[in-house]
Amino acid sequence: MDPPAPRPFRRPVLHQALVAVASLLVPRHDRAAWRARQDRRLFEWWLLAERGEFPRPGAELAQLLREAFTHAWRQRVPAERFRKWWGSPLAVIELACGAAAILALATGGCAYTRGLIRLADVLLAQRADVRSDVLAAHAFMLAVGWAVGATTLVLRHPPMSFGRLSAWALYLFQCIAATALISVAWIEGGAAWRACFPLSEGTRVLGTLLLSALYPAALGSTLIWITKDQVRRCPVCLHRLEMPVSIGSWSSVFNPPATELLCAEGHGSLVLPDAEDIAGRQWIALDDSWRQLFRHTPA
Numbered sequence: 624m625d626p627p628a629p630r631p632f633r634r635p636v637l638h639q640a641l642v643a644v645a646s647l648l649v650p651r652h653d654r655a656a657w658r659a660r661q662d663r664r665l666f667e668w669w670l671l672a673e674r675g676e677f678p679r680p681g682a683e684l685a686q687l688l689r690e691a692f693t694h695a696w697r698q699r700v701p702a703e704r705f706r707k708w709w710g711s712p713l714a715v716i717e718l719a720c721g722a723a724a725i726l727a728l729a730t731g732g733c734a735y736t737r738g739l740i741r742l743a744d745v746l747l748a749q750r751a752d753v754r755s756d757v758l759a760a761h762a763f764m765l766a767v768g769w770a771v772g773a774t775t776l777v778l779r780h781p782p783m784s785f786g787r788l789s790a791w792a793l794y795l796f797q798c799i800a801a802t803a804l805i806s807v808a809w810i811e812g813g814a815a816w817r818a819c820f821p822l823s824e825g826t827r828v829l830g831t832l833l834l835s836a837l838y839p840a841a842l843g844s845t846l847i848w849i850t851k852d853q854v855r856r857c858p859v860c861l862h863r864l865e866m867p868v869s870i871g872s873w874s875s876v877f878n879p880p881a882t883e884l885l886c887a888e889g890h891g892s893l894v895l896p897d898a899e900d901i902a903g904r905q906w907i908a909l910d911d912s913w914r915q916l917f918r919h920t921p922a
């Protein structure tokens with residue numbers, strides 16, 4: 624008896640549509656040619672899949688689509704330009720604004736948080752006999768989270784000499800934005816959890832406890848990350864330093880292990896001890912004669 628013939632693979636219409644969506648990322652003057660190339664790749668994949676050439680056609684197709692989206696994105700934003708943006712202080716501000724917009728959209732304009740603020744307003748004005756237990760529980764956890772955050776900043780803040788006023792302003796912005804975003808996300812996340820499990824008391828309590836434990840932990844670790852990120856920025860242009868090079872040795876007393884980083888704009892280099900000693904960082908400013916070596920071609 625002959626083995627059953629392989630089932631013909633269906634034409635990937637959905638994936639063709641996804642390639643069409645990806646093509647919107649490509650600049651208009653290259654879009655038609657780019658889409659024709661991707662459609663041809665998809666068609667060739669389909670022919671091979673029908674012949675049974677791929678042991679896992681789904682995985683191959685997913686890879687094809689991933690490559691198409693990545694390539695389309697690279698056409699829109701070249702890797703060098705993205706790297707430069709990612710390391711810039713502007714990226715911090717834009718990402719914080721983007722996260723705030725997404726949070727507001729996902730939570731109906733932070734409806735539960737606004738409700739809590741109104742409740743606090745009524746309570747403080749003593750205009751009505753309102754329930755204060757919900758407010759007290761949130762205020763307590765916010766106080767715990769902010770106490771953890773403040774302790775983290777006291778213990779791990781950058782050295783006072785780490786940069787100009789603009790560096791401190793960026794650091795302050797990051798700390799305030801992270802605290803506000805994580806606090807609102809925690810409040811809205813808790814409200815969404817309670818709305819999803821209105822009937823099961825056990826699940827509600829478990830979820831509330833879990834979120835309450837996660838909140839100070841997330842805030843503390845984010846502030847530590849912000850401090851680490853900040854001390855790796857150029858104190859002049861506030862861009863992230865690049866090209867890390869390991870120097871020194873653990874066996875040497877006079878030359879301990881450290882990482883040396885450079886500002887891509889040529890403002891200087893930073894030596895950061897590997898022993899997590901932020902205060903031990905050493906900034907070496909370069910004069911203007913070095914600038915020509917670092918200047919890269921505009922993206």
Ligand SMILES: [Zn+2]
Pocket residue numbers: 857858859860861862886887888889890891
């Ligand atoms: Zn710089």
